[in-house]
Amino acid sequence: MRELEERYLAYINEKIAEHDNLHKQYKADDRKDEANLEKIKINIYEIFKTLFINDIKQLQGKNLENIKDINMYGGYLLRFDTIPVNWKKSLSMAKEHGDIVKQVIEECKLAVANELKEKFLEMFNELGREIND
Amino acid sequence: MTEDKAIKLFKCLSDKSRLQILKSLVNEDMYVELLAQRLGLTPSTISFHLKKLEDAGAVTSRKEQYYNIYSINEDIFKSTILDIIKEESPEADLQKQREEEYRRRVIENFFEYGKLKNIPSQRKKRLIVLNEIAKAFEPGREYTEREVNLIIADFHDDFCTIRREMVCEGILTRENSIYRLVEN
Numbered sequence: 001m002r003e004l005e006e007r008y009l010a011y012i013n014e015k016i017a018e019h020d021n022l023h024k025q026y027k028a029d030d031r032k033d034e035a036n037l038e039k040i041k042i043n044i045y046e047i048f049k050t051l052f053i054n055d056i057k058q059l060q061g062k063n064l065e066n067i068k069d070i071n072m073y074g075g076y077l078l079r080f081d082t083i084p085v086n087w088k089k090s091l092s093m094a095k096e097h098g099d100i101v102k103q104v105i106e107e108c109k110l111a112v113a114n115e116l117k118e119k120f121l122e123m124f125n126e127l128g129r130e131i132n133d
Numbered sequence: 134m135t136e137d138k139a140i141k142l143f144k145c146l147s148d149k150s151r152l153q154i155l156k157s158l159v160n161e162d163m164y165v166e167l168l169a170q171r172l173g174l175t176p177s178t179i180s181f182h183l184k185k186l187e188d189a190g191a192v193t194s195r196k197e198q199y200y201n202i203y204s205i206n207e208d209i210f211k212s213t214i215l216d217i218i219k220e221e222s223p224e225a226d227l228q229k230q231r232e233e234e235y236r237r238r239v240i241e242n243f244f245e246y247g248k249l250k251n252i253p254s255q256r257k258k259r260l261i262v263l264n265e266i267a268k269a270f271e272p273g274r275e276y277t278e279r280e281v282n283l284i285i286a287d288f289h290d291d292f293c294t295i296r297r298e299m300v301c302e303g304i305l306t307r308e309n310s311i312y313r314l315v316e317n
Contacts, residue, residue: 030149033185034178097246100184104177 004127005056008120012049016042037108044112051079073124080117084110134209137230138190139217142209145189150174151182155205158192164200236261249289252298260302266295267304270314281305281312 019038026035055076091106093099134142145151153172157163165183169176183203186192190209194201239261243250249266253259269284270276276284278296285292285299296312299305305312 030147032148033181034150037178037181093246099246100180104181107177 004123005052007123007127008052009049011119011123012045012052012116016045016049019045037105040105040108041112044109045116047083048079048113048116051083052076055079073120077117077120080113084113087113134212134217134220135230136220136227137234142189142191145185145191148182150178151186151191154179154182154186155191158203158205162202162204164202168203240265244288247288249295252289252291252294259298263295263299263302263304267299267314270305272314272316274313276312278310278312 019041023035023038023042026032026038055073058075059072087106087109091103091110094102094106146155150172154168157168157171163171165176165179168174168183169179172179183192183194187194187203191206192203193206194203196202239253239258243253243258243262244265249262253262266285266288269287281296282292285295289295296305300307300312303315306315
């Protein structure tokens with residue numbers, strides 16, 4: 001499962017680079033607010049990257065080559081429930097008060113968190129299949 | 134147009150996507166999805182920009198069936214930049230504007246959707262916050278302590294501290310457990 005960790009971190013790094021490019025492009029194009037939205041997305045990728053690195057440190061020293069149990073990563077997966085709680089609250093308040101600017105920002109953050117969770121599960125299942133084959 | 138409004142408008146216009154939106158609206162009134170299609174942006178990005186343009190007074194919106202239709206606010210664009218520069222504000226007005234701007238910022242930072250996020254520790258800011266809460270009280274009316282607590286609890290859970298502060302700062306008076314708003 002070290003491969004999973006490497007692949008997942010590579011994916012996050014790719015996304016950070018991709019959004020960093022967009023941020024620079026928008027900034028150069030005088031689209032400051034859209035550039036800021038890209039920066040917000042980068043921050044969320046960075047947060048989950050740091051948490052992931054921290055969480056997998058706990059697994060160091062264990063032989064994970066043949067472990068196929070998703071619960072090994074339960075701590076990290078739980079982050080996708082705990083971290084966005086306030087974003088969800090904030091989004092619902094923004095919707096209630098017609099605060100479109102805040103709504104877009106919160107939706108951006110939640111979309112990144114959701115994407116990272118889906119990607120992690122997808123990679124985990126893919127690698128599990130490869131091991132079984 | 135006041136200086137504040139002019140600055141807000143200029144800041145708002147210094148964005149390529151927003152200028153593209155305005156260019157489209159000059160030709161015809163449009164709704165979010167149509168603008169998104171024409172400009173190749175997502176509807177949420179368009180809504181984001183339209184909200185900023187609306188707040189700066191550059192566009193107006195009206196509801197038509199299921200859609201919010203946006204139009205350019207021609208009046209605001211008819212004044213020339215020279216008109217805006219030439220406009221003079223007396224020093225007293227400027228001072229008042231600065232104070233009002235400071236008050237607005239404090240309220241914006243400490244309140245979210247009408248709820249007080251936390252009680253400011255700095256007295257100047259705390260006074261602004263307390264005076265904002267005082268707007269919920271009717272002048273001349275008598276309130277019991279329970280009624281005062283209920284009103285303040287709509288803003289913040291720590292109604293005891295806020296109630297005491299309002300009395301200490303002379304915003305409310307308390308006599309025989311009856312509270313009244315002090316009128317200025």
